Amino acid sequence: MNFSIKYSLLFCLLFQSIYSQDKLIIDDAFKSRVCTHDLYYVLDTLKKIEPKDIVNNSEFKINKKSFFGQRNLSIWYRLKVKNVSKETKDLVFSINAECFNNLTIYRHENHQILEIYAIKDLKEKDIAISTSITDNELVEYYFKVDFTKSTYFPLKVFDKHEFSDYKIQNQLELGFFYGISLIILLINVFFYVNTRDKFYLYYSVLLLSIILILAEIDGFFANTIFVKFIDVFLQLVLVVSLSLFTNEAIGIKKFYPRLIKFIFLLIILNTIFYVIYTLSGYLLWYSLGKILNTTILLTYLLIGFLLFNKHVYARFSVIGYLILFISNILYILPFDFGIHYFDFSNRYLKMSSLFEMTVFLYAISYRNGVIKENLIENIKKSDTFKKKSNEEIFESFVKKYDLTLREKEIINYILLGKTNKEISEKLFIQEVTVKYHISNIFRKLDVKKRTEITPMFLQFKLSLEK
Known part of the structure; x- marks a missing residue:
């Protein structure tokens, strides 16, 4: 019994020492590592901490805290990297820069702290910084970050060769996603041109707004001077087209006519929030607009559940909107509110959007089949009517x-x-x-x-x- 307790305690101590180790270990088999939660941080509230003083700062804490609702913070992050392999390793720091605009990186070794990267008024959404570390070397990296939005600093460390593969894979994923999305969009446009059914028109606008919002997140509009206005405009188009499409598909006016006025008021309030954000630049209003967008989506999701057994398109909306709602929540929590217990990247956002598009593509094919059946039925009725009318006319002619x-x-x-x-x-x-x-x-x-x-x-x- 004492033997078991002794070894159990030894195991716990060993596990604790491994878990509490604040180093990124680079070995021969190193591939990549997400370091968001392994970073240590210290707040620089007054922005007075100098690089020469940061090394001996004793206030560093593990980055487990979410800075809910706090914006425009200045924070120092620390990452210790130890190379235990037998060769020099070329590393790449890949950082999603959506939440900050100023970044300076320092390297501490041999009792010296050297600036290795600095950029101000950052516009790119993703940045990559190369560095190297010799065999059996321990290096401390310090990241000074000035946040403009919520406090979210997702850092990935790659081996140089793996980063090249990662970039190629990322480009292929972008091509696949936007290629499939545009094909689905063209299918909708084709059906609208041939049927003049507003179902296809509203979903085409909704789909286009989703594609452009994801393109904006991926940084396609990063170098344009109107990027803020583009983002706000797309958010408004998204919520309006979502409302029009859902009303057309499910027929909410028939089942819940009063709800139309409620959603209309939410859209008006949403527009006011985005206009205030555009004029003032205060990001709280932008986040409130995002909350209203999500509230409207949640409302339509609940309506879909209520009409699940009454309307066939309600079933499609429940599946599609549930995926959009979950992915939207997981995305806005870190990027808009600083709650980063989940690392939800743009890749997962595109995957969930693609799944939603696939669901509604099936709905499109189903609706097209219904339209064909109705057309055939109308033709049959029309032929029967014509035949009956000719017989009646002939009888009238004979009688006359x-x-x-x-x-x-x-x-x-x-x-x-x-x-x-x-x-x-x-x-x-x-x-x-x-x-x-x-x-x-x-x-x-x-x-x-x-x-x-x-x-x-x-x-x-x-x-x-x-």
Whole structure:
């Protein structure tokens, strides 16, 4: 018993020492490492901490805290890297720079602290900094970061060769996502052009806004001077097109007419928040706008659950909107509110959007099938109506000119272009008898030859249709 306790305590102490080690160990098999939660930090509230003083600063704490709602902070991060391999390692620091605009990186070794990277007014969304570390060397890196948005500093460390593969893979993923998205968008546009169904129009606008928002997150508009206005405009287009599409697909006005006014008020309030953010630059209003966007999405998700068994498109909306809602929450928590218990990257946001597009692509094909079935049914009904109308018109024609049953049969064959001989064979009577009935028909219709009968009937039909 004592033996078991002794070894259990030894194991716990060993585990604790490994877990509490604040070093990134680089060995021969090193690939990549996400260091967001392994960083140590110290707040530089007054922005007075100098690089020469940061090494001996005793206030560094493990980066487990979320700075909820705190913005425009200045923070120093520390990362210790030890190379235990037998060769020099070329490393790359890959950082998502969406939440900050100023970054300076220092390297501490041999009792010296050297600046290895500095940039101000950063516009790119992702940056990569190369460095190297010799065999059996321990190096401390210090990152001084000035945040403009929430406090979120996702840092990845790559081996140089693996980073090249990572960039290629990232480019392929971007090409795949935007390629598939544009194909789905073109399918919607094609269906709208051919059917003029607003379902396809509203979803095309919604899909385009999602694609452009993700492109903005990926940094495609980073170097444009109107990037803030583009972002706000796309957010508003997103929420408006989402509302129009959901109302068209599910028919909320039919089931919950009062809810339309509530959502309309949310959209107006959302617009006000974004306008205030655009004019003031205060990011709190932008975050409030994001919250309202998510609230509207959640409202439609709940409506989908309520109508799940009543409307087929409600089932599609539940699946698609649930994926969008979860991914949206996981994305805005770190980037807009500084809650970084989850590392939710742009890659996962695109994957969830692609899944949502796939769900609604199935809904599109389903709706197209329904439209075809309705079209065929309408054509059948139209043919039946026309047939019935022609019979009624013919009966009215016969009644107007007081034709007998035999005369009715004969004039029907005349209208079909039959000769006297063919009529006699059809009715099993003599051709002379056919001529006798035709002479009576001529007298009643006041015509002199059979070629006048068809135009006369068509004129009668036209007058009735008018």
